[in-house]
Amino acid sequence: MIAAYIDEIIMFCAGLWMTSVGLGYLPLPGYSAKPPLVRHFKWMGPMLLVIAIVLAAAS
Numbered sequence: 001m002i003a004a005y006i007d008e009i010i011m012f013c014a015g016l017w018m019t020s021v022g023l024g025y026l027p028l029p030g031y032s033a034k035p036p037l038v039r040h041f042k043w044m045g046p047m048l049l050v051i052a053i054v055l056a057a058a059s
Contacts, residue, residue: 019045
């Protein structure tokens with residue numbers, strides 16, 4: 001049970017990071033220009049946040 005919460009916390013933090021990088025609030029470390037994958041972070045980050053919240057509510 002505790003492992004599930006830890007997994008959801010990690011997913012939530014990753015979703016926050018992906019959203020902030022995708023929207024341009026944080027720079028992507030190690031890159032001077034944005035790689036093509038970063039443009040998908042705008043929708044993948046919020047989707048990961050929703051999944052983490054739904055899994056936390058279900059457990």
